[in-house]
Amino acid sequence: MYKAIAQTLGRPFEKMDPIKRKMYALWLLLIVVIILPLVLDNEAQTDTMANAMSYATLALGLNIVVGFAGLLDLGYAAFFAIGAYYYGIFTAYQVMPAWGPLWEPFGYVGLVEKINQGGPDLVHFTLSFWIAMPTAALVAALFGVAFGAPTLRLRGDYLAIVTLGFGEIVPIVARNSDSITNGAAGLNGVKAPLYWGVNTETMQIAKMSFGVDALPFYYVGLALVLLLIFVSIRLRDSRIGRAWMAIREDETAAGAMGINLVNYKLLAFAIGAAFAGMTGVFFVAKLQTATPEMFNFAVSSMLLVMVVLGGMGSVWGVVVGALLLQLMQTWFLPSITELCHSLGESLGSQMLLDVDFVQWTQLFFGIILIGMMLFRREGLIPARRAIPPLNMQQQAASVQRGGFSGLEKIGRWSNPKGNALEVKGVTVKFGGLVALNSLDLVVPWGGVVAVIGPNGSGKSTLFNVITGLVEASGGSIKFNDVELIGLRPDQVLDNGVARTFQNIRLFPNLTVLENVMIGQHARLVTGPVGAVLRPPAVKAEEKKANEWALDIIALFGNRLKPRLTQVVSGLSYANRRRVEIARALASRPKILLLDEPTAGMNPAETLELAEQVKSLNEAGLTVLLIEHKLDVVTRLANTVIVLDHGEKIAEGLPDDVRKNEAVLEAYLGRSAQAGMAGAAHG
Amino acid sequence: MTAFDLFLQQAINGLSLGAMYSLLALGFTLVYGIMELINFSHFNVFMVGCMIAMVTLKLFGLNGQDTILTGLPLIGVMLVGFFVTMTLCGGIGVFIERLLLRPLRAVKGPAPMITTIGVSYVLFNIILLTIGGDSKNFPNPLPPIAFNIGGAVLRLREILIWIIAVLLMGGLTYFVQYTKLGKAIRATAQDQEAARMMGIEVDRVIMSAFFIGSALAGASGMIFGLYYNLAKVDIGFGAGLRAFTAAVLGGIGNVPGAMLGGVLIGLIESSSGQFLGSAWSDVVIFSILVLVLVLKPAGLLGRLAPNKS
Known part of the structure; x- marks a missing residue:
């Protein structure tokens, strides 16, 4: 039924360009949110809406951390507190050092003023709200980096509990640092924002006076939300956003594809913290007070509920989630309670009179979290819509087979003479198990080297040690004369070594x-x-x-x-x-490491892929290949290296290696000839 | 008090706190060892345990510290109290696992963890709405017997707490090491897939881990009540964070590690409370958590479960 209504209403707009239609809808929405408080003309409601704006900005910031980068931060309110106390401390009458000539220059630019409360002259900080906003973003981001640097290396689930602890520590520190934060009582007299060069009386008449009316805060909050939506969308649709999503989907693959995991996680943390820091300034400037209780776990978890409700990673979703929760807290639950009370009065039921659903708010938070996880994990407005798979006709449409077409478009590799990859004496140990024992291996520029060997012979370990995923306990791996041992996976890729994984590690x-x-x-x-x-x-x-x-x-x-x-x-x-x-x-590799590229493919597909790898090699790409299918190896490789129990047992031309006695014994078993056929297909 | 007496006193206090944290840490470690899930609902299963114990003891007509019991009645009341608390908490654990976590078994990512956060919230607010947010007086029928060891005081309730903790942890160790289900739990923690193929019902193993862990959290909650003579809705967070730190310190997934970590955390808390002031003990505990995770993520005794990264 909803669909029918939507279709009827949408008919006049059907022919419009979808991008244009979206733009018009957004402009219309913007006009509505701008005039809404003027139409309502209700101080309390404007105030509520201004608060909703600050929740929306916080949810947007948390969405960067949780939704984009996949880092479950349960102590996000800590950064909110840092921004809040930063502004609070530098405007309230709490920290007041003695006045001296050193402060004079700051006085000229309006950051401090000299006051006297009977006794020596004191410094009163008068940080402007408009300066505090961007600088709070910086301060909070710095805290984000300082805190994230040691902890972001942790696995995702540990990060959750560490951030939880962090979120709890910041209010404790605030509560116990009386001289700076005035302890549990909180900072009082935090300054409201001031206009520059505008007559205050005019503003009072226009109901736009900060500290008196809620309206200007609503507009500042709205501007902040719009700014952060813009920033979030721009980041999401960029190289940065793609890197975050890659980390969220598969850290190992993200590292192997050249993304510096720690830096990008820190960046997400810092930007998320910056959003919260700015909101903190806004929030305390509006309330003109800051107490530790404003930033406890309840706030962090409420923000998590907003993000989960709206849809993790969905920019519009989390804004809607924040607004819905605010609506639930300030309008829906009180209204239901009133309804129950009036029902109770007319029915004479004491039970209905005693009900107060507002107290149930947090219970509903918990229920929302559980319900969303069980029934709609992608949130109310999912970050991406499901695209229908191709239909049979599309699937059957002229499948092109054979080698690569259009390879000339991506160019040829021009290789120097000599060896691309030189592995010397590399040993890898897992506890007591020696996975690779003093292995030597050489891949010439423009060549195809195939590594074969029974399962557990150390083939994938070889790839992992080259690409920096496991540590070598000795030896050297030189690619293009650069030592790869000791480099992170992203640095290895940066040097031109790209790989695939045996078990396919895409970003699902x-x-x-x-x-x-x-x-x-x-x-x-x-x-x-x-x-x-x-x-x-x-x-x-x-x-x-x-x-x-x-x-x-x-x-x-x-x-x-x-x-x-x-x-x-x-x-x-x-x-x-x-x-x-x-x-x-x-990634424009200089060498391609393929780990069983044809595993699980049928014979026709195997042949096709082998042709493709061959045409890549003919274009000059150097290839190191792990492969079980001997026909593929014979077709492609110049050199075959056979591993067994982490040691090289043979090396040579494919046909020579096939006849090598040691290989037949290790790789194909004693009944060599009989095993041959099985190995060729397994 | 001399410095040694002070040390002795803090050791006594620390061991009691440690017994409580160890029991709570075991629940974290069992579930994490098997499912690699940080079970946030555990925080408040502990708190609910404290509340259940309080209500049960009140049903015996015990109120505050008015009634003193000795001999058989005391032992009986304690046994029934622990039995009821542990059974009900275990039931809550099974309920959470069966209804809310099993549907998410195949789901990757943070969904199960977020669910446990939601459950924790629901438990907290149910207690808040029914019992209230103020501090309740926890019935304590123990006679005020105390021994003086030098300048330090050893009270009967500490001895009782130690006995209970040793019995429960000994029982658990026996269970995990020597019973069939215990072996199944250890096998599942090592490799779920292999365990399933060897005919182990993994679902049943996970459910029993939740039952045992939650029951121990219940016992821990009752010990909290007996130790502090109070029950309050917000006790779950601090105790849970300490117990989790204990589990990590000992090596998460490692049963003896959780016991050792709990005792260490108890000792650290009592001494940091003595020297830094109790307001900062959260900060100290949290710093330990971060340091252990960053410097020695496998903990003191190492992980029981292999690192499946």
């Missing part, structure tokens, strides 16, 4: 295009400021990145192209393998 809830775009992370330079301001250089970079990704995807013909906007978790196994290779290619 992102689209094909997004996955491939993330592969380019290390080759792009946009930072957070560029992402938000989006100057021409950034626009051009995004455009080029997008074209590059499309070129790479086009290599696979019709396999991936029609599925650009599909979420990868819904793709077929073979297509996911292809996306993973495309993602690695997107």
